[in-house]
Amino acid sequence: MKEDFPNFSLGPDEYLKPKRQKTEETRFAQLSDDELDHLIEGAQAKSTKYATNYAVSVFKEWALARGIDENIGGKTKEELNKNLRLFYAEAKNKDGGNYSRSTLLGFRNGIERFLNYPPFKKGIHIATDPAFQQSNQMLDAKLKNMKQQGEESVKHKPCIENEDLRRLKESAVMSPSTPQGLLNNMWLHITLYFCCWGREGQRNLKKSSFVILQEENGKRYATMAHDEAVKIIKEFERQHPKL
Numbered sequence: 001m002k003e004d005f006p007n008f009s010l011g012p013d014e015y016l017k018p019k020r021q022k023t024e025e026t027r028f029a030q031l032s033d034d035e036l037d038h039l040i041e042g043a044q045a046k047s048t049k050y051a052t053n054y055a056v057s058v059f060k061e062w063a064l065a066r067g068i069d070e071n072i073g074g075k076t077k078e079e080l081n082k083n084l085r086l087f088y089a090e091a092k093n094k095d096g097g098n099y100s101r102s103t104l105l106g107f108r109n110g111i112e113r114f115l116n117y118p119p120f121k122k123g124i125h126i127a128t129d130p131a132f133q134q135s136n137q138m139l140d141a142k143l144k145n146m147k148q149q150g151e152e153s154v155k156h157k158p159c160i161e162n163e164d165l166r167r168l169k170e171s172a173v174m175s176p177s178t179p180q181g182l183l184n185n186m187w188l189h190i191t192l193y194f195c196c197w198g199r200e201g202q203r204n205l206k207k208s209s210f211v212i213l214q215e216e217n218g219k220r221y222a223t224m225a226h227d228e229a230v231k232i233i234k235e236f237e238r239q240h241p242k243l
Helices: 012-016 033-042 046-066 077-090 101-116 130-148 162-170 179-193 226-239
Strands: 210-214 220-224
Touching: 046 077, 046 101, 077 101, 077 130, 101 130, 162 179
Parallel strands: none
Antiparallel strands: 210 220
16 A cells, blocks of 8 residues: 655645644624724614704704805814804804703714714814814803803703602512513612713713711611712713813
């Protein structure tokens, strides 16, 4: 029987190199740029998408009325800064009055999100970038003027009536005997007693965000850890700079 001998014409390194085995398709996904962008866009909450679209639509409506190019994504920083300076000063609601402070700040945040998400992905920070100093100064002046005129105050929604709150707590959807009911119950009470700033920061809350203390009479109660509370408030102020 003919024996198979090594091919000594090959170098030692080549001979000792392990043969590649044919492998099955990789278990890792291979995503296109469009699919990656879709993942990023899908991570946004519906309310955030609505706020972004609203800010952009109002800007475009103003630009058309002003005879200005409405293509936000095609503008340079200099062009956008110039446009925003006028927009902040001239923007009016459908009744002809000024938008609220939170709405005006929301316009800036919404336009920034629009430019930073696909398809533009510009990575700009309108609130802090020196390139937008003039438009930010105008927004600052507009808000201060509104405050002087008594128009700056935020209009809060009416509080939940005690009877409605009692019925809500007694509802089956708040029952801690089911996983979903327990989740709803905890969310309601955390929102009522700890998240006075609104929904901002709720996603960052952890078990370590709270501590259990004891009163002199022996009753135990939950409160927010001081460091965690300060951190969340600072993060809220960073996202909503006071002008």
